[in-house]
Amino acid sequence: MGHFPRILSHSRRLIASALVSGGYGGGRGRFTGLASGYGWRSRFGGRNGVRLLVAAGTMLCMDTSSTPPESRRAARRSLEALALGDAFGERWFPLFRFREGLVPDKAYEDVRARRLPDGPVWHWTDDTAMALALHLVLTQHGHVDQDRLAACFALTFDADQGRGYGHGMHVLLPELLVHPGDWRTLAPTLFEGGSLGNGAAMRVAPLGAWFAYDLELASAQAQLSAEVTHAHPQGVAGAVAVAVAAALSVRGELTLAEVAARTPAGPVRDGLLKAAALPFTTEPWKAADLLGNGQHIRADDTVPFAVWTAARHPASLEDALWATAEGFGDVDTTCAITGGIVGARVGVEGMPGEWLERREGLG
Numbered sequence: 001m002g003h004f005p006r007i008l009s010h011s012r013r014l015i016a017s018a019l020v021s022g023g024y025g026g027g028r029g030r031f032t033g034l035a036s037g038y039g040w041r042s043r044f045g046g047r048n049g050v051r052l053l054v055a056a057g058t059m060l061c062m063d064t065s066s067t068p069p070e071s072r073r074a075a076r077r078s079l080e081a082l083a084l085g086d087a088f089g090e091r092w093f094p095l096f097r098f099r100e101g102l103v104p105d106k107a108y109e110d111v112r113a114r115r116l117p118d119g120p121v122w123h124w125t126d127d128t129a130m131a132l133a134l135h136l137v138l139t140q141h142g143h144v145d146q147d148r149l150a151a152c153f154a155l156t157f158d159a160d161q162g163r164g165y166g167h168g169m170h171v172l173l174p175e176l177l178v179h180p181g182d183w184r185t186l187a188p189t190l191f192e193g194g195s196l197g198n199g200a201a202m203r204v205a206p207l208g209a210w211f212a213y214d215l216e217l218a219s220a221q222a223q224l225s226a227e228v229t230h231a232h233p234q235g236v237a238g239a240v241a242v243a244v245a246a247a248l249s250v251r252g253e254l255t256l257a258e259v260a261a262r263t264p265a266g267p268v269r270d271g272l273l274k275a276a277a278l279p280f281t282t283e284p285w286k287a288a289d290l291l292g293n294g295q296h297i298r299a300d301d302t303v304p305f306a307v308w309t310a311a312r313h314p315a316s317l318e319d320a321l322w323a324t325a326e327g328f329g330d331v332d333t334t335c336a337i338t339g340g341i342v343g344a345r346v347g348v349e350g351m352p353g354e355w356l357e358r359r360e361g362l363g
């Protein structure tokens with residue numbers, strides 16, 4: 001994927017960060033003094049952008065007094081598990097892509113044997129970076145404010161562009177850094193009709209966990225969160241499906257039929273209905289063959305399989321992630337989605353210590 005490095009002045013970054021914070025007051029010294037929170041650190045630099053983002057988040061107008069405490073806990077559980085799934089899946093990604101169209105035998109055997117991937121640190125990718133931005137808006141506002149979400153996405157991207165973002169985000173997010181409100185005109189023009197990729201779905205599980213007490217609200221907020229970057233109806237549908245699945249997971253009510261029933265009509269829902277008819281005795285690699293594994297980077301190619309593995313293992317994050325990895329394809333994203341859904345209920349505490357030691361933390 002191409003990179004579009006650009007150097008933005010401090011003042012231009014402040015336009016976006018000021019929108020996030022609701023005003024220009026304060027200045028950099030005040031930002032730095034207030035900085036706390038996630039404590040993100042870039043693998044490739046960009047600490048100033050991170051500092052601004054975190055500081056901007058701490059300066060948001062607080063409007064979350066009515067948020068049930070369990071919403072915050074569920075969203076945090078989901079976020080942690082999403083990041084773990086993302087980082088775990090990412091370790092397999094280059095192995096699976098080693099030969100075009102063929103899965104290397106060793107990678108397949110390692111997954112089947114549950115041998116952990118190499119690497120002292122499992123870094124998370126764009127899935128987690130965007131989930132962190134969305135989670136930050138929720139924790140500060142209690143709902144999706146689209147302009148502020150656009151600004152948060154842009155600042156997150158600017159802070160660390162090396163997280164494996166797709167081409168569309170490399171085009172869109174630098175523009176939103178300058179004018180966050182332009183998502184209204186720019187997002188629908190991506191890929192001639194808006195992106196129908198899996199990017200809105202991959203980041204949204206913590207939102208579903210947050211609004212688990214109201215499935216209609218979870219669906220509506222997921223739609224708002226998607227529209228900022230993925231304007232195509234199927235890009236939105238993917239996000240709605242994953243948010244609903246995470247909400248149902250929190251409630252202990254996750255079924256593919258219920259997720260499909262609450263997903264807008266189209267290929268994503270069709271895939272979920274196909275998944276609902278697929279017995280859980282089916283081998284995961286076979287399910288991925290039938291449902292898609294994200295290799296086309298579309299929501300309808302990604303979401304049905306990831307929700308199917310989550311519903312197959314609703315009480316075991318470890319089993320769910322191994323099953324998802326067996327599907328290969330866009331494996332960091334499928335594992336992020338499955339992890340966010342299952343983790344919304346069970347968290348990461350029950351995972352083996354080696355997983356938790358190797359994952360890149362959230363701060």
Ligand SMILES: [Mg+2]
Nearest residue numbers: 125126127332
């Ligand atoms: Mg990724």
